Every structure is written in structure tokens, then in C-alpha cells.
Amino acid sequence: MSLRLGDTAPNFQIATTTGDIDFHEWAGDSWVFFFSHPADFTPVCTTEMGRTAQLADQFEARNVKPLGLSTDSVEEHLQWIEDVNATQNTTLKFPIVADKDFKIAELYEMIHPGESETAAVRSVFIIDPKKKIRLTMTYPMSVGRNFTEILRVIDSMQLSDEKRIATPADWVPGNRVIIPPSIKNEEAKDLFPQGWEELRPYLRLTEV
Structure with missing residues (x-):
């Protein structure tokens, strides 16, 4: 069944680059920018991971926790982070989910067979502190995300909730x-x- 706006984001327990997490517990009272990428050591994904790391202060100011995902292992993620930091001139600190068995990618419908049978497309889920899915976006593998737009829609939703x-x-x-x-x-x-x-x-x- 498709995940829709207003649905509770499914919980999961998984290994990440910063240790094992229970998603809902890890999210706590924060918003979450949960995004998937096709594979480690690929060019577009490297720029996206780097941009997310560069915007760490912007996400923190909005009470947003980034969480990445691909179907690679923790060991591969950790090696790749070194490349991200070196090529994008940043320090990546947020966790990246290691979804080797596609469990989370399938739960969140990040595998689109028309694009790939094994790699996640560029999915975005913005999840609020009540664990409700507030926004979804899906990009093809060849198109890097627009992070100005991601921050803009977070600003819009937070202002809408407040005012x-x-x-x-x-x-x-x-x-x-x-x-x-x-x-x-x-x-x-x-x-x-x-x-x-x-x-x-x-x-x-x-x-x-």
C-alpha cells in the first residue's frame, strides 16, 4: 500500500553509519529529512550527501535531522564518506542507513523497477515531530535534488503549522x-x- 501524506511514517530498526537506530526513537521531537540515493561511490549521490552535510547548520536551525539511505553496507558507507568529505569540502556527520536487504527501501517504496531492480531512486520524505509524512518527492537517478527547495518547503510547513x-x-x-x-x-x-x-x-x- 502506498504511503500518503498524513500517514504515520513506518518505524524500523536498522544499522547506520552512527550505530543501530530505532527510527521513531532516533527522530524524537525533531522533523526528519529522510532521503534515499541509488549507490555509494557515484557522482550525483556524492554531491547530494556533501550538500546535506554542508547545510547541517540550516537543518539544525529548523529542528530537522537528515537521514540518508542506500542499499550498500555500513562499511561501504564509511569508506564513501571519506570521499564525500574530500571532494565536497565538508564533514558528514548525519547517519546513513545500510539497507542491504532492501527492507526499508521496500517499506518506503524507494525501489522503482522501471529505474532499477536493486537501487533506490532519489526519494524524499519530510516527516514531522508527530511522525506524520508531510511531503514526498521522487527524483530520477540522473537528477540531483534541489536543496533550496527542500529547505523552502520545510520553512513553509513549519510556518503553516505555527500561523x-x-x-x-x-x-x-x-x-x-x-x-x-x-x-x-x-x-x-x-x-x-x-x-x-x-x-x-x-x-x-x-x-x-
Whole structure:
């Protein structure tokens, strides 16, 4: 059965580069950026792992824990991390799951036979502190992920949870946001005392 937005992210116990983890216990009260890659010692994956490591402070500032995965072993991961650090000028500290028997890749539907029978595609799961799946993205093996977009959607979801807003197309932090139609004007006056611009009764823009 497909994993859908709002589903509880399946728990698992697995070996990683930082030791064995119970996923839900490891995640704790943090958000999780859980992402798969096809294989160690491959070029696109090396840049993605490096970029995740370079953005460690950005993820930490958002209370997000990165967790990588491929169907390689812990030993292969550890050797590859040396290459990642050397070629991407960084220090990779987050755990990478060793999913040799494809157990987690199959649980999270990261194996797409049209791409490969044994390698995970570039899946992304953003999981909130309640262990709910809030966002999924799937990239083909030849396309590296856009980490600006990954941080943007995390910012959007966290702001939405805090302020009960939605964000328009191409929103970035600092831009105006949308007051959802489910919030009527009387309630909106209390929630958004700064006021809003009403372009249509269903489209109200405000600052946050």
C-alpha cells in the first residue's frame, strides 16, 4: 500500500553509519529529512550527501535531522564518506542507513523497477515531530535534488503549522502568505491583526 501524506511514517530498526537506530526513537521531537540515493561511490549521490552535510547548520536551525539511505553496507558507507568529505569540502556527520536487504527501501517504496531492480531512486520524505509524512518527492537517478527547495518547503510547513497560513506559488521566507478560506474574516481579525489585502473573497494576502 502506498504511503500518503498524513500517514504515520513506518518505524524500523536498522544499522547506520552512527550505530543501530530505532527510527521513531532516533527522530524524537525533531522533523526528519529522510532521503534515499541509488549507490555509494557515484557522482550525483556524492554531491547530494556533501550538500546535506554542508547545510547541517540550516537543518539544525529548523529542528530537522537528515537521514540518508542506500542499499550498500555500513562499511561501504564509511569508506564513501571519506570521499564525500574530500571532494565536497565538508564533514558528514548525519547517519546513513545500510539497507542491504532492501527492507526499508521496500517499506518506503524507494525501489522503482522501471529505474532499477536493486537501487533506490532519489526519494524524499519530510516527516514531522508527530511522525506524520508531510511531503514526498521522487527524483530520477540522473537528477540531483534541489536543496533550496527542500529547505523552502520545510520553512513553509513549519510556518503553516505555527500561523495557520498557506503559502503561494514561489513563496520564500519574508514574502506575503495566504489566509486560508476556512478562516472567516471575524476569526482572521484576531489571528492577523496586521490586516490583509483581499484580492478575492477566497484570496487574502497578509504579512507574517
